[in-house]
Amino acid sequence: MNIGSASSKSGLPAKTIRYYEDIGLLKPERAENGYRDYSTSDVHKLRFLQRSRGLGFSVEECRQLLALYEDKERASADVKSIAQSKLVEIDRKIIELRELQQTLKHLVAHCHGDRRPDCPILETISGEK
């Protein structure tokens, strides 16, 4: 499929998809006419990139994560250690998101339009309990 379809299916702008090709993240086939031709598997990977980038992983980290699926000859110990360190990171991110969520809910519920002199919620945000 063309880049436009790949874009709407993955949620990534066509510009970004071309950029990912430039930096060697994902190289699609080319049709006779020179157009990029994306497979379903390519779209899966693009969607994966769209998600993990949006969740705060760097492009280099995404490259590692993608490699977990693509580098079939890689030693399994390698795969495992990368995946596991990412799992720790993901756990942390989930916890932080829950805290942020709590803070915002608290704000919506309790700080409704009053003018706090020094909102105690800030301490919650900052993770100082």
Next chain:
Amino acid sequence: MNIGSASSKSGLPAKTIRYYEDIGLLKPERAENGYRDYSTSDVHKLRFLQRSRGLGFSVEECRQLLALYEDKERASADVKSIAQSKLVEIDRKIIELRELQQTLKHLVAHCHGDRRPDCPILETISGEK
């Protein structure tokens, strides 16, 4: 406190803290000697910035989130709508992180060193069920 302490307490590099000041995110006091002087509240905000940036919110979004606490005169309807749209976003991010987590766990558990011709996990990652 000096920028070095603020840096180690917030987890943000001093460079980044100065950059945030440049773009008007957080303006600390200045000591007699010209050194930046951060309050405990400033450090809370920096830590908050460190977290929300790491969770994939843009600097402009972080500016909005910070404003929820600082802009005490703001109409509460405004506050509520911003906070609520962020809550929706956070929910989505948590779900996506859980999916990513599942995928990686699956990989560690089931793809231990074999050479898959076409790993079915990719379909899971991509969110296509």
Next chain:
DNA sequence: CTTGACCTTCCAGTTACTGGAAAGATTACG
């Protein structure tokens, strides 16, 4: 057969840092 929506490459601009130079301030050591 042309109009409009695609696609291509290339180059410049933006966002959010990040590194390094040059110089002043502070602390720690002998």
Next chain:
DNA sequence: CGTAATCTTTCCAGTAACTGGAAGGTCAAG
């Protein structure tokens, strides 16, 4: 007290990850 190490300051340049726009080729619809 001198001086060396370790802050800190500003400024300017570089990098990462896009993003916009020009100039032009391709294609499906009327």
